[in-house]
Amino acid sequence: MDALYHQTNRLLQEVAGEDLGRVERLGNDPARDEVERHVKAKLDQVNSNCARLDVLVNKEPPQRRSSAKYRVDQLKYDCQHILVRSVTSYAYW
DSSP states (O other): OHHHHHHHHHHHHHIIIIIHHHHHHHTTOTTHHHHHHHHHHHHHHHHHHHHHHHHHHTTSOHHHHHHHHHHHHHHHHHHHHHHHHHHHHHHHO
């Protein structure tokens, strides 16, 4: 579970840190469509990983379960925040 969590968190940080900024900088450039597809694919992967983590969190030992659930919920919240930011960013261009 920890490896999937870290992989998902890294993907989320890539989208938030680099990819959305690149989309905003491209403006009306034709390459923007490709970058948007790339961002969407990463966000879809994050959502898929979060769904898998939801299942895995229930398999954690009871003493670690609440901590693991909190971390997964935080990932899902961050993903929603970035998703809204990306939709808003796309709407303004």
